Amino acid sequence: MSAYEVLMQPLKVGPLTAKNRIEAAPTLLCVAHADQSASRDIVEFYRVQAKGGAGIITVMETAIDSDRAITQPTQLNLGSDFYIPALTSVAEVIKAEGALASIQLNHGGRQAVSELNGGRNPIGPSAMRGVFTEDRRRGEQTVEEMTHEMIEEVIEHFAAAAFRAKTAGFDMVMIHAGHGWLISQFVSPVVNLRTDEYGGSLENRCRFGLRVVEAIRERCGPDFPIEWRISASDLVPGGLEIEDAIQYAKIMQDKVDLFQVSAGMIGVPETYPYTHPSTYLPHGENVERAAQIKKAIRTPVGVVGAILDLDEAGEWVAAGKADFVALCRALLADPALPKKTFRGRKEDVRPCVRCNSCLTRGAHSLPVRCAVNPVAVREDYYRWLPPVAPVKKKVVVVGGGPAGMEAALVAASRGHEVVLFEKEDRLGGNLWAASGPDFKADWKRYLQYMLRQIEKSTVKVRLGTEATRELVRAEAPQEIIVAVGAEPVPLDLPGLDLPHVVTASHVLRGGTVAGQRVVVAGDGGMGLEAALALARQGKVVEVVTLPGGSAGDQTVNFVDVVVLEDLLEEKGVAPRRDLMLAAVRQGAVVVRGVDVSTPEEELSADAVVVAANLRPRSEVAAQFADLVDEVRIIGDCKAPRILFNAIHEGFEAAIEL
Ligand SMILES: Cc1cc2nc3c(=O)[nH]c(=O)nc-3n(C[C@H](O)[C@H](O)[C@H](O)COP(=O)(O)O)c2cc1C
Numbered sequence: 001m002s003a004y005e006v007l008m009q010p011l012k013v014g015p016l017t018a019k020n021r022i023e024a025a026p027t028l029l030c031v032a033h034a035d036q037s038a039s040r041d042i043v044e045f046y047r048v049q050a051k052g053g054a055g056i057i058t059v060m061e062t063a064i065d066s067d068r069a070i071t072q073p074t075q076l077n078l079g080s081d082f083y084i085p086a087l088t089s090v091a092e093v094i095k096a097e098g099a100l101a102s103i104q105l106n107h108g109g110r111q112a113v114s115e116l117n118g119g120r121n122p123i124g125p126s127a128m129r130g131v132f133t134e135d136r137r138r139g140e141q142t143v144e145e146m147t148h149e150m151i152e153e154v155i156e157h158f159a160a161a162a163f164r165a166k167t168a169g170f171d172m173v174m175i176h177a178g179h180g181w182l183i184s185q186f187v188s189p190v191v192n193l194r195t196d197e198y199g200g201s202l203e204n205r206c207r208f209g210l211r212v213v214e215a216i217r218e219r220c221g222p223d224f225p226i227e228w229r230i231s232a233s234d235l236v237p238g239g240l241e242i243e244d245a246i247q248y249a250k251i252m253q254d255k256v257d258l259f260q261v262s263a264g265m266i267g268v269p270e271t272y273p274y275t276h277p278s279t280y281l282p283h284g285e286n287v288e289r290a291a292q293i294k295k296a297i298r299t300p301v302g303v304v305g306a307i308l309d310l311d312e313a314g315e316w317v318a319a320g321k322a323d324f325v326a327l328c329r330a331l332l333a334d335p336a337l338p339k340k341t342f343r344g345r346k347e348d349v350r351p352c353v354r355c356n357s358c359l360t361r362g363a364h365s366l367p368v369r370c371a372v373n374p375v376a377v378r379e380d381y382y383r384w385l386p387p388v389a390p391v392k393k394k395v396v397v398v399g400g401g402p403a404g405m406e407a408a409l410v411a412a413s414r415g416h417e418v419v420l421f422e423k424e425d426r427l428g429g430n431l432w433a434a435s436g437p438d439f440k441a442d443w444k445r446y447l448q449y450m451l452r453q454i455e456k457s458t459v460k461v462r463l464g465t466e467a468t469r470e471l472v473r474a475e476a477p478q479e480i481i482v483a484v485g486a487e488p489v490p491l492d493l494p495g496l497d498l499p500h501v502v503t504a505s506h507v508l509r510g511g512t513v514a515g516q517r518v519v520v521a522g523d524g525g526m527g528l529e530a531a532l533a534l535a536r537q538g539k540v541v542e543v544v545t546l547p548g549g550s551a552g553d554q555t556v557n558f559v560d561v562v563v564l565e566d567l568l569e570e571k572g573v574a575p576r577r578d579l580m581l582a583a584v585r586q587g588a589v590v591v592r593g594v595d596v597s598t599p600e601e602e603l604s605a606d607a608v609v610v611a612a613n614l615r616p617r618s619e620v621a622a623q624f625a626d627l628v629d630e631v632r633i634i635g636d637c638k639a640p641r642i643l644f645n646a647i648h649e650g651f652e653a654a655i656e657l
């Protein structure tokens with residue numbers, strides 16, 4: 001029996017039964033209409049997600065009112081009956097696939113946005129001023145302490161919103177009592193400074209949440225399950241910790257039907273890459289927290305956070321650490337993950353690399369997109385595209401990195417005859433460097449997935465073949481897509497040609513580095529990843545900056561740099577952003593202050609790793625310009641950027657053929 005099979009067992013959800021133990025976690029897509037009603041994009045997203053096989057589909061964070069609850073401009077709202085009809089379509093498409101339809105209700109509290117709530121100040125358990133919103137560009141806000149009247153009003157709004165969800169056809173609701181939103185603000189000792197019956201002791205701090213549940217029960221009846229999502233740790237000093245979270249769960253256990261264990265506080269950005277566990281963190285970030293809570297209570301407990309593999313998840317459930325698992329990003333990357341796994345096609349699951357491109361877009365209120373699944377949140381648009389291109393063409397793709405592989409795969413899947421040239425003796429390009437270190441295992445899974453898909457496809461691959469004009473012309477293509485990538489910008493510094501100087505790419509691809517003391521020049525993502533890889537090999541590493549910037553965007557999102565630097569700190573590496581490489585000598589580097597007036601100094605170095613900025617290989621791309629009407633240039637050879645751009649441009653280029 002495969003480990004995932006335990007997840008195929010039904011789950012009791014109060015009086016209802018979910019067909020399996022997989023929940024699609026709420027995912028704010030930022031594509032509601034401007035009036036916060038559900039759009040066709042939302043309906044089609046959930047139709048596809050439900051078809052993918054999860055037992056419970058939880059529709060994204062939905063504001064319970066328009067007074068002060070709203071946190072994002074294009075989130076959903078259930079603050080009035082106006083919103084019911086459009087949400088009815090969402091519930092319908094979910095239930096049509098046999099999943100339980102749930103919707104998450106939320107009040108932003110101090111993390112709500114004044115501008116989106118009629119200019120009214122946000123409210124919270126206690127008055128304060130600061131930057132607490134998800135989109136931090138919005139700046140400081142004044143938070144008003146909730147009066148008893150306001151408390152009664154918000155409780156009523158939760159109950160009314162839940163009843164509207166029920167009226168729209170939802171089977172259940174998830175109440176957001178985590179991530180630093182209003183209910184968790186009451187529970188958190190670091191935010192709730194009240195001295196009345198809603199503050200002080202844990203029991204008092206739980207009172208607001210308890211009253212919300214009781215009001216929903218009273219309004220919606222006992223047959224309408226309530227799931228309670230909590231942060232079992234605020235992940236901030238002085239915040240809620242697991243010991244109190246266990247007591248909190250005990251207080252709530254007979255009031256709700258499911259618990260879900262997450263962690264973190266949106267208002268504190270350093271917790272962000274732990275709430276949405278960065279690619280550098282292990283899978284199952286909250287499993288041990290969930291296990292501790294599950295041990296203490298009777299109510300079924302679910303866990304969310306870096307659950308990407310159903311065999312792994314099945315083992316946790318079989319070991320009694322959780323009753324069910326909730327997946328967000330893994331289902332954005334491939335909504336059919338449950339179905340494919342349950343049908344023995346796990347190798348075809350498109351893995352999420354946890355690059356957090358989706359998250360950073362969402363945090364800026366931009367429609368969420370997935371780096372590896374260009375169709376995500378555009379299901380409605382692509383639904384109308386004929387699966388096979390109307391005219392079958394001969395297509396040459398030059399360059400077998402991520403952009404080229406995606407273009408080749410999509411073109412071939414649409415019926416075109418595709419030849420893919422790659423000058424190296426293996427496909428993958430920069431993905432080899434991006435997935436080299438052991439802490440990039442999710443990227444390796446993605447690389448392997450892409451290689452497997454190419455193998456299964458009709459794409460004719462020419463490895464070890466640098467595409468020349470003649471070779472390409474000989475194929476007589478009707479279309480050419482060029483994805484030849486980028487190369488390091490040459491640096492004019494003395495000593496870079498010495499034998500102990502290597503590139504960050506060399507290190508990330510598993511190349512060795514001489515000696516014990518290493519200086520990494522370049523503090524972007526590639527430099528930091530190389531530094532971490534070397535530090536984990538036991539090398540003594542120093543990181544300095546490079547003139548002209550350094551390679552970084554290719555692999556790391558700004559959210560995850562927080563984690564990368566935390567991990568480097570654990571290894572005693574603190575990037576010296578005040579120092580810049582000036583020259584390399586035998587056994588040493590010369591650095592100078594970023595402020596040019598500071599004197600030069602020497603750092604001893606057995607090896608030097610250079611993570612220079614990248615520039616597009618434009619000349620290589622240009623040689624094919626006149627071979628067909630329009631050569632499509634995609635990925636890093638257009639401009640060096642992140643995986644997201646490579647995959648999306650590969651996809652779009654192939655769709656346009
Ligand atoms: C794009 C995006 C949108 C999200 N929207 C919500 C949301 O609406 N409500 C919520 O409670 N959590 C939201 N989350 C958090 C996820 O539900 C989940 O807790 C987190 O991503 C960790 O799970 P994962 O590793 O499976 O992605 C969102 C996460 C992402 C990446």
Ligand code: SF4
Nearest residue numbers: 352355356358370371
């Ligand atoms: S954008 Fe990145 S993190 Fe988000 S779902 Fe896609 S692959 Fe995963």
